Amino acid sequence: MDDATRQVLWNIKHVWVMYVLLVPTAVVAGYGVYRHVRQWRRGQPSARFDRPIERLARVLKMAILQATIWRDPLAGALHAMMFWGFVTLLIATTVVMIDHDFNVPIMKGSFYLYFQSLFVDCLGALAMVGVALAAIRRWGLRPKKLVFSDEANGILVLIFVILASGFLLEGWRIAATNDEWSSWSPVGLMVARVSTTVVSVDALRTAHLIVWWGHLLLVFGLIAWAPYTKLLHIVTAPLNIYTSNLDAPAGSLQPIDFESAEVFGVKNLEQFTWKDLLDLDSCTECGQCTSVCPANAVGKALSPRDIILDLQRQLPAMGRPLSGHTDVANEPSSIIADGTPLSAEALWQCTTCGACVETCPVAIEQYPKIVDMRRFLVMEDAQFPRTLQGALTSMEQRGHPFRGTQASRTDWADGLDVPHIKEVDQPEVLLWVGCGGALVDRNQKSTRALAKLLQHAGVKFGILGRDESCTGDPARRIGNEFLFDTLARQTIETLNSHQVHTVVTACPHCFNTFRNEYPQFGGKFEVYHHTTYLAKLIGENRLTLDASQIGTITLHDPCYLGRHNGITDEPRQILAKVSEAPLIEMEQHGTQSFCCGGGGGMSFVDEPPDQRVNVERSKQALSSGADTIAVACPFCTTMLEDGVGALQSDRKVVVKDVAELLWDSVENSNAAKADVGDRDKS
Amino acid sequence: MSCLLPGMELDRATIGLVAEAERIARQLSVEHVVVASGVPAELLQHATRQADRVVVLPTKEPGDYQIEPCLAALHTVGAELKPRLVLLGQDTYSQEIAPRLAHRLQGCSIGDAQRIEIRDEKIHVTRGVYGGKAIAVVRANVEPAVVWTRSRAFAAEPERSAACQVEHHEGGTDDSSGSEIIERSREAASGVRLEDAQVIVSGGRGLGGPEPFAELGELAKSMKAEVAASRAACDAGWVSPSLQIGQTGKKVAPELYLAIAISGASQHLMGIADAKVVAAINTDADAPIFRHCQFGLVEDFRKVIGPLKEQIEESNG
Amino acid sequence: MKILVCLKQILDPEVSPRDFQVDPDRLEAVLGSASLVTNIFCENALETALQLREGSDSEITAMTFGPDDAEETLRKAFALKVDHAYRIATPEIPHCNSAGAATVLAAAIKKLGTFDLIMLGRESGDWGEGQTAGLVAEMLGLNCVSFVDQIDIVDAGVHLQRQTDVGREKLVSDTPVVVSITNTETNVPRIPKTRDIMLAHRKELTTWTLDDIGLDEEKVTRAANATQVVELYIPEETSSCEFITGDSLDDRIRELAQRIANIVQSV
Numbered sequence A: 001m002d003d004a005t006r007q008v009l010w011n012i013k014h015v016w017v018m019y020v021l022l023v024p025t026a027v028v029a030g031y032g033v034y035r036h037v038r039q040w041r042r043g044q045p046s047a048r049f050d051r052p053i054e055r056l057a058r059v060l061k062m063a064i065l066q067a068t069i070w071r072d073p074l075a076g077a078l079h080a081m082m083f084w085g086f087v088t089l090l091i092a093t094t095v096v097m098i099d100h101d102f103n104v105p106i107m108k109g110s111f112y113l114y115f116q117s118l119f120v121d122c123l124g125a126l127a128m129v130g131v132a133l134a135a136i137r138r139w140g141l142r143p144k145k146l147v148f149s150d151e152a153n154g155i156l157v158l159i160f161v162i163l164a165s166g167f168l169l170e171g172w173r174i175a176a177t178n179d180e181w182s183s184w185s186p187v188g189l190m191v192a193r194v195s196t197t198v199v200s201v202d203a204l205r206t207a208h209l210i211v212w213w214g215h216l217l218l219v220f221g222l223i224a225w226a227p228y229t230k231l232l233h234i235v236t237a238p239l240n241i242y243t244s245n246l247d248a249p250a251g252s253l254q255p256i257d258f259e260s261a262e263v264f265g266v267k268n269l270e271q272f273t274w275k276d277l278l279d280l281d282s283c284t285e286c287g288q289c290t291s292v293c294p295a296n297a298v299g300k301a302l303s304p305r306d307i308i309l310d311l312q313r314q315l316p317a318m319g320r321p322l323s324g325h326t327d328v329a330n331e332p333s334s335i336i337a338d339g340t341p342l343s344a345e346a347l348w349q350c351t352t353c354g355a356c357v358e359t360c361p362v363a364i365e366q367y368p369k370i371v372d373m374r375r376f377l378v379m380e381d382a383q384f385p386r387t388l389q390g391a392l393t394s395m396e397q398r399g400h401p402f403r404g405t406q407a408s409r410t411d412w413a414d415g416l417d418v419p420h421i422k423e424v425d426q427p428e429v430l431l432w433v434g435c436g437g438a439l440v441d442r443n444q445k446s447t448r449a450l451a452k453l454l455q456h457a458g459v460k461f462g463i464l465g466r467d468e469s470c471t472g473d474p475a476r477r478i479g480n481e482f483l484f485d486t487l488a489r490q491t492i493e494t495l496n497s498h499q500v501h502t503v504v505t506a507c508p509h510c511f512n513t514f515r516n517e518y519p520q521f522g523g524k525f526e527v528y529h530h531t532t533y534l535a536k537l538i539g540e541n542r543l544t545l546d547a548s549q550i551g552t553i554t555l556h557d558p559c560y561l562g563r564h565n566g567i568t569d570e571p572r573q574i575l576a577k578v579s580e581a582p583l584i585e586m587e588q589h590g591t592q593s594f595c596c597g598g599g600g601g602m603s604f605v606d607e608p609p610d611q612r613v614n615v616e617r618s619k620q621a622l623s624s625g626a627d628t629i630a631v632a633c634p635f636c637t638t639m640l641e642d643g644v645g646a647l648q649s650d651r652k653v654v655v656k657d658v659a660e661l662l663w664d665s666v667e668n669s670n671a672a673k674a675d676v677g678d679r680d681k682s
Numbered sequence B: 001m002s003c004l005l006p007g008m009e010l011d012r013a014t015i016g017l018v019a020e021a022e023r024i025a026r027q028l029s030v031e032h033v034v035v036a037s038g039v040p041a042e043l044l045q046h047a048t049r050q051a052d053r054v055v056v057l058p059t060k061e062p063g064d065y066q067i068e069p070c071l072a073a074l075h076t077v078g079a080e081l082k083p084r085l086v087l088l089g090q091d092t093y094s095q096e097i098a099p100r101l102a103h104r105l106q107g108c109s110i111g112d113a114q115r116i117e118i119r120d121e122k123i124h125v126t127r128g129v130y131g132g133k134a135i136a137v138v139r140a141n142v143e144p145a146v147v148w149t150r151s152r153a154f155a156a157e158p159e160r161s162a163a164c165q166v167e168h169h170e171g172g173t174d175d176s177s178g179s180e181i182i183e184r185s186r187e188a189a190s191g192v193r194l195e196d197a198q199v200i201v202s203g204g205r206g207l208g209g210p211e212p213f214a215e216l217g218e219l220a221k222s223m224k225a226e227v228a229a230s231r232a233a234c235d236a237g238w239v240s241p242s243l244q245i246g247q248t249g250k251k252v253a254p255e256l257y258l259a260i261a262i263s264g265a266s267q268h269l270m271g272i273a274d275a276k277v278v279a280a281i282n283t284d285a286d287a288p289i290f291r292h293c294q295f296g297l298v299e300d301f302r303k304v305i306g307p308l309k310e311q312i313e314e315s316n317g
Numbered sequence C: 001m002k003i004l005v006c007l008k009q010i011l012d013p014e015v016s017p018r019d020f021q022v023d024p025d026r027l028e029a030v031l032g033s034a035s036l037v038t039n040i041f042c043e044n045a046l047e048t049a050l051q052l053r054e055g056s057d058s059e060i061t062a063m064t065f066g067p068d069d070a071e072e073t074l075r076k077a078f079a080l081k082v083d084h085a086y087r088i089a090t091p092e093i094p095h096c097n098s099a100g101a102a103t104v105l106a107a108a109i110k111k112l113g114t115f116d117l118i119m120l121g122r123e124s125g126d127w128g129e130g131q132t133a134g135l136v137a138e139m140l141g142l143n144c145v146s147f148v149d150q151i152d153i154v155d156a157g158v159h160l161q162r163q164t165d166v167g168r169e170k171l172v173s174d175t176p177v178v179v180s181i182t183n184t185e186t187n188v189p190r191i192p193k194t195r196d197i198m199l200a201h202r203k204e205l206t207t208w209t210l211d212d213i214g215l216d217e218e219k220v221t222r223a224a225n226a227t228q229v230v231e232l233y234i235p236e237e238t239s240s241c242e243f244i245t246g247d248s249l250d251d252r253i254r255e256l257a258q259r260i261a262n263i264v265q266s267v
Ligand SMILES: Cc1cc2nc3c(=O)[nH]c(=O)nc-3n(C[C@H](O)[C@H](O)[C@H](O)COP(=O)(O)OP(=O)(O)OC[C@H]3O[C@@H](n4cnc5c(N)ncnc54)[C@H](O)[C@@H]3O)c2cc1C
Pocket: A602, A603, A604, A605, A606, A638, A639, A642, A645, B203, B204, B205, B206, B207, B229, B230, B231, B232, B233, B244, B245, B246, B247, B248, B249, B250, B260, B261, B262, B263, B264, B265, B266, B267, B268, B271, B281, B282, B283, B284, B287, B299, B300, B301, B302
C-alpha cells in the first residue's frame, strides 16, 4: 500500500503551456478583484479589525461550516456540497502542485489512497449531486427568492461541465493506465468501466488529451470570469464575514459626527463606509434576506436583496454621474429613486426588525443601509411621510412620539404609590417606563402589573415620572440621528444626575438603546428587560406564584429582545411558571421571530389595510391555536391587539404582556393563600 | 349696541346675540341700539322688537361686505353713540372687525365670549382659553368693550310689544379702501373640513358595513355634523380613508364628538384629544371609549340611530 | 417683496390635560413639564411666506415679542431660512395681552421701515384672542385682511383668498397690508433640514429692548391694561362617563337626544 501513487500529468506534454496560460488568467482575475478593492477603498472609514479571535471564529462558523445557509435546507445542502467539493478539489490540486512542482513526493501511500483518491473522488461526486440539486431548484422548483439570470445559468452549466470533464479525465486515465489502485476512486473506476465498453483504450488516450486541455481552459476561464460574477463572493464572503459587525444586528447603527460630516446619511455610494461597499460585493443573490423580510412577506415593495443588488449595480458608476441621473448642479443625483428597489416608498417600509441581517449567510448588513438612506431623506431632503413628521416633531417638542395622547407620564401609577427615584433611599433599580408604557392607554395595564410585581417582590425602585423622556429609539430608526443624538445625551444626563446605575424597562426598544447605543455616547448602565429581571426575581424566590388555568399560551418574541439582543429564554421561563399548559411555539420564534410591524417608526405610519405586518403576525399567532398571545413589548401589544381585532376571530384570544400574566399568577397564589387562611379560620 | 353684519340671518345665534345685548343694556340702564348692515329684512324686523333703536348702514346690495368701509361706518356710528358695550357675533366678519373697531373707539376688545356679566359696574367676559383647558374671566378696564360672542351661547328674550323705528345712517367716509373683496363664491355647506367641524358623528367597525354609514349620514345631517370614522371602518372600505380620525388620521377639535360602535383604542383617542365633549353609543359598557366620554348609551346602534335622528329633528323644531 | 412674519411662542397646546395647571395668583398657566412651542398659526404664516419667496424675489424677516426662551422660535425660523430675525425682549408685564403685544410689534415694525406684507397667525393657541393682526394694522394705519389661506403676488399688489362663513372670498389689495393667516392643506409647516438647524444657531439675531424701539414700559402696560384677567381656573373635569339610564329605550334615546341637542344648539 505504501507504494500506491499515480503518475502526475500523465499523457500531457508541453505542460509549460499551462503555466503560460496561468498568467493571463491570474491577471484577468486579479484585475477583476482589484477593481472592487479600489472601489471599497473609496468608502468612508470603519474600524473592523478588532477582536481577531472572535472574527476568525465567525469565519469558521459561517464560511467554513456554512452555518447560516442551512436555514433553507435545500439551498444549504446544495451549497455545502459544492462548497466542500470544490474546497477539496482545490486542496487536491494543491497536493498535486506540491508533489510535482516542488518535488515533494507526498502523493503516495495511504494519504494518496484515503485522501487524494477516495475522499476527493467522493467529494467530487458530492459536488456533482450539489450541482444537480441546484439545477433542479433553479430550473424546476424556481423559488421566488432566486435571481434568474443568464449569468447564474452560465455558472451552473460551467461548473457542471468542469466537474463532469474532471471525472471523465480520471476515468480515462484509469482505463488507459490500468491503474491498480483504481478501486480507491469509485466514480473514476465506474467511468473507466463504462468508457472501455464503448471505445478503445487508444481512443480514450486521445480523448483524454483533448478533454484535459479543454478542462484546463474551462477552469482557467472560470477563475478569470468569477470576479466579474456573483462568484466574486468566493473571495468577498470570507472577507466580509471577517470584517462584519460582531454586534449586529443590535449595534449596527453608528452615530454621525455632525461637525465634520459632509452629508448626513447616504445620498450616494461615496457616503457608505468601505465595509458597506464590501457588503455589496459579497451578496450571493441567495434571496434569504428578502424571504424573511416581514414587509416583503405582506406584499410591500421592500426587498433587502434587491436593495443590495441595486446598490451593487450602481457601484461601477460610483462617483461618476449616471447618465441621465444628474441634477442641476451636475452632481450625481441621489441613489434613491422612484421605481427602483431604492424607492423612498420601500425605504419607509422597513421595520428595522433585523431579520435580514440575522439570516444573511455572508453577514451583509441590509437594514443599516436603509437607515443610512433614511437619514438622508430626513435630515438633508426633509421629505418623509407626514405622520412620521408628527411623531418626530412631538419627540422634539414634547419628548415623546405619541402626538395627541391624553395621558401624562404618571397616569398609569395612579393609586400605586410609586415614588420618584430621588425619593428612594439607595434604590436597587430605576423603573424606566418608556413612552409606550406610559402614554398609550392599553399599555398602562402592563406597566401597572410590572410595578406591582416589583412592589410585591420588595424591590426598592423608583421612576423618573415627568423627568422621563423618549430614549430616541424611533428618531434614530426613522433616520433623524440629530434628534436621537440630542435625546440620547439628554437622557444620559438625566440618569446620571439621578445617579442611576441599574435600569429595568418593559420596552425592548428602550432596553436596546440603553444597552447597545448609549455606550456610543458615553452612557453606561446596567440594564434589564423586565422579562430578565422578573425571571431573576422568580429565581431568587422573591415572587410567590401559582400557575393558573389560563389555557394555552404562545409567545411572540419582540425583535428588539430576541433577535437584536438574544434574549429568548427568560420570557419562556416565566411563562412556564404562569401556565400549566406547555407553551405553543409559532413556527417563527426566538431569534427568528416574525416582526409585529411596529419597529423602525412603523407604528406611526398607516400601512395599507391589505399589507399589514401586524395582521400577518396575528394570523400566525391565531393559527397556533393558543388562547393567549404573550408579548413583552408595548409596541407589540398594540400592534398584535390591533391585528387580532382586525381578524375578528370567533375565539376570544387575548394579547397580554408577560408581566400581566405573571401578576395574574401572583394574585392567584395570594388568593389561594387567602382561601386557605379563610378555611383555617372557619 | 349690537352689530349685525352681512351674512347674518334670523337664526338662534343672532337672536341670542341681540337678546344678550338687550339684557346687558337693561342691567347697565343704557339704550340698546342695533346697528345693522346688509342683513335680511326679517332680521331687521326682529331687531325692532328687541332694541330701543335700529340703525341701518348703507350697503350697495344685501349681503355686500367690504372690510374697510364697513369698519369706517361702524366707527362713525360708534363715535356718535358712545356705547359702553359693542356686541358682535362669531362670524368671520365680526371677528375681524372687533379689535380694529375697539382700537378706533379707544376701547378694548375681548373675543369668544361665553358669558357677559356686570360686576362692580364693570363688564366682565367669561371665555375659554388654552384650547378649552381653562376658563378665564376678563374685565374690560376701558370702554367701549367690543366683544364678539360665541354663537348660540345666549338664550332668546321675549319680543317687545312695540317695534321701534328703523333709522338710516349715511355711513362712514372711507370708500377708497385699497383692499377689496372682488369675488365671493357661496359654496355648499358640506365643505367643512373635519378639522374645523363643530360636531362630528363618527362610526367604527361595530357598524358592520357601509350601509349603516348612510344612516349615520342622515343622523349627522340632523345634527349639522360631519361624518368621520375609525381606522377599522376606513380599512374595511366602508368610507373614504380621508375620514379617519386618530394617530395616523386627522386630529379634530369639535364641540361634540359622538362615537358610534367605536371601541376607543388609544390610537383613535389621539385624534380627539381636543374634542370638548365626547359621547358614545356602544354595546359594550367596558369599551375604553366610555372612559373618555362625558355621557354615553350602552345600546345596539341599530336600535338607536333612527329614533335619535327623529328626536333631534324634533327638538330642532 | 419685503415680508415680515410675526411669531409667538406659547405653552404647548397639546400638553396632556393632566399635566396642565394654572397659577391662581399670577393668573397664568404653569409651564410645569410642558414645553414651549411656536404657535401653529404663526408657523402657517411663516410657511406661506416661505412659499411666496420661492416664487418671487422676496426677503423674509421674522419677529417675536417674548422672553429669552422665545429666541428658540426665531432659531427655528432661521432653520427655515428666514433672512433676518428680531426679538423684542419682554419686560415683566403680567400676562401681556394682544393689545400690549401689538403696541410693541407696531413700534418695532415702524423702526424697521416699510414692509409690503406683514403676516401674523390668526390667533394663538394659548389665549386665542385673535386680535394682534388687526391691532397692528390699526396702529400702523394699514389695511388688514384676516383668515387668509392663500396669497399670490400680482402686479398691483397681492391677491388674497380666504374662507368665510358666507363662502370663499378673493380679495385684491394694495401693499403694504397686514394679513392674518389661517391653516389649510397647503401651508402645513415644513420640516427644516438638519444642517439648517445647526447653522441657525450661528445666525445673527437682533434683540431689542423697549428702549431700542422708542417705547417705555408704561405705554405698553397702559395698552395691555385695557383688559385684565381677573379669574383663571380649570373647569371641573367630568372624568367619569355618565351612562344614560331610563326605564324604556325610548326614554333613554330621548334623554340622549336632549343632551346632544343642547350642545349642538349652542355651537
Ligand atoms: C400603528 C397604528 C396606528 C393606528 N392609527 C389609528 C388611527 O389613526 N385611527 C384609528 O381609529 N385607529 C387607528 N389604529 C387602530 C386602532 O388600534 C383600532 O384597531 C381601531 O381604532 C379600532 O376601530 P374600531 O373602534 O372601529 O373597532 P373595534 O375596536 O373593533 O370596536 C368596535 C366596537 O363596536 C362595538 N359594537 C359592535 N357592535 C355594535 C352594535 N351593534 N352597536 C353598538 N356598538 C357595537 C363593539 O363593542 C366595539 O367596542 C391604529 C393602530 C395601529 C397599530
